[in-house]
Amino acid sequence: MTSQPTDQDLNAYIDGELSPGEGARVARAIARNPAIAARVACLTRVKSALCDLGEDLPEQVTVPVPLRPSRWIARAASIGLVAAIGILLLLTIGAFEWTDDAWYQEALAEHAAWVEDPVPGAAPEVDANLFLASLERFGLPVQAPDLTSAGLRLTYLRYVPPSAAKPAALHLGYTGRRGCKVTLWASPAPDGLGTALDESRIDSLRGFRWRSGATAYALFATGMAERRFSVIASKVYEATRGRHGFDRETRIALRDASAGVPPCLA
Amino acid sequence: MGVRGKRQLLENYIPRLYGYAFSLCGDVHDAHDLVQETAVKSLKSHRVPEDEPAYRAWLFKILRNTWLDVIRRRSRRLAVVENDPDYAEIGSPVWTHDDSIISALTVRLCLTKMSPAHREVLGLVDISGFSYVEAADILEVPVGTVTSRIARARSAMLAHLANSNVRQFPAERRGRGAS
Incomplete structure (x- = not known):
């Protein structure tokens, strides 16, 4: 280091990156030269403001938990049944006399049962991207949207195995900060279900249903303002139809959907 | 693990x-x-x-x-910081502005105007708290590059702050009609 510290020296000094000897020389220069002292004070303030910025950033990031497969799924994967299941699911499309209304009633009943008796204890936080990847192993192209922008976390998932009367299905449960519950139900599409976003109301519970390719979706919400639910439904519909995630504008719209509406009721 | x-x-x-x-x-x-x-x-x-x-x-x-x-x-390219237009090699420049314009708010706004390479090194060293050696490892550059880059980044930040018209209100405000 020359007798006059450079700007690099001054920056390294405030970052504690100089050796003791070099640091002492800079300290002497600061003590002797008011201009150098002012420069160091200025740089220190910039560093401090950036440190404060790091502490002030408001967004809360949730650490995802890798999907822990159910015992049934883990066993199936370990003995190579995944491909067979996928083929079976694909073959079941259209094989059931499973009407649109019956399918919708089934989905509604499952939502009501989950709301009535949610998984006890701390529900696992499930990462939707990992979940989607594992779903695709079963040959069922299900879009599991990330609704964190809408204040909803994916906290519940259940694979419903097929039976003689009905196909397999997937129940995704989202929970809001105040405890509202949203179900996205996905399964092979029943006969008669259209691709348009269709709204229904059964026993005062409002829901939506639609088909995207061979996959049917139903969406229900409990404890949520209707206007907010309408916004979420439209965005989820668009995402599943387009097989894409949410862009920035959509995330903002989902976040703002809760503004000016009554808070959710748990 | x-x-x-x-x-x-x-x-x-x-x-x-x-x-x-x-x-x-x-x-x-x-x-x-x-x-x-x-x-x-x-x-x-x-x-x-x-x-x-x-x-x-x-x-x-x-x-x-x-x-x-x-x-x-997104088809963007990281600017090469050594030739970055928002950096000016000014040795030990004299700061003639009020230090009060340096705040978390104004710094946050100016950060968005800076080059990606400058934002990145400030992010690693000042926001995330890495040492020069650790930052160099993450960026896969020599430590000397981090040393020069952080100095240039902070100078660029000061230049942006000086040119900015954003000011943060003080935390306390005087009441009206104080006697």
Whole structure:
């Protein structure tokens, strides 16, 4: 280091990156030269403001938990049944006399049962991207949207195995900060279900249903303002139809959907 | 290392990851997505460094590489900082402005105007708290490059602050009609 510290020296000094000897020389220069002292004070303030910025950033990031497969799924994967299941699911499309209304009633009943008796204890936080990847192993192209922008976390998932009367299905449960519950139900599409976003109301519970390719979706919400639910439904519909995630504008719209509406009721 | 161990280790770094991500993206939502994607990749990986300094560098490299993938998809190119237009080599320039314009608010606004390379080194050293050696490891550049780059980045920040018309109100305001 020359007798006059450079700007690099001054920056390294405030970052504690100089050796003791070099640091002492800079300290002497600061003590002797008011201009150098002012420069160091200025740089220190910039560093401090950036440190404060790091502490002030408001967004809360949730650490995802890798999907822990159910015992049934883990066993199936370990003995190579995944491909067979996928083929079976694909073959079941259209094989059931499973009407649109019956399918919708089934989905509604499952939502009501989950709301009535949610998984006890701390529900696992499930990462939707990992979940989607594992779903695709079963040959069922299900879009599991990330609704964190809408204040909803994916906290519940259940694979419903097929039976003689009905196909397999997937129940995704989202929970809001105040405890509202949203179900996205996905399964092979029943006969008669259209691709348009269709709204229904059964026993005062409002829901939506639609088909995207061979996959049917139903969406229900409990404890949520209707206007907010309408916004979420439209965005989820668009995402599943387009097989894409949410862009920035959509995330903002989902976040703002809760503004000016009554808070959710748990 | 089991899933629970990986998750616990990761949780310790979330705030610093987010600060670095924000310095790269300049947007809270994009930063959130970037950290989420980084977290997913780290949890899915089977080769996780056991040594904590190595783990930290590995984790932040994942985030950086994920960000580079994002901007490649957006067809942007990282500016080379040595020829960056918002840097001026001015030795030890004299700061003639009021220090009160340097605040978390004004710095945050100016950060979004800076070059990606400048934002990145400030994000690693000042926001996320890495040493020069650690930052050099993550950026895969010599330590000397970090030393010169941080000095230029802070000078550029001061230049942007001086040219900015944004001022933060003081925390306390005098009441009207005080006698």
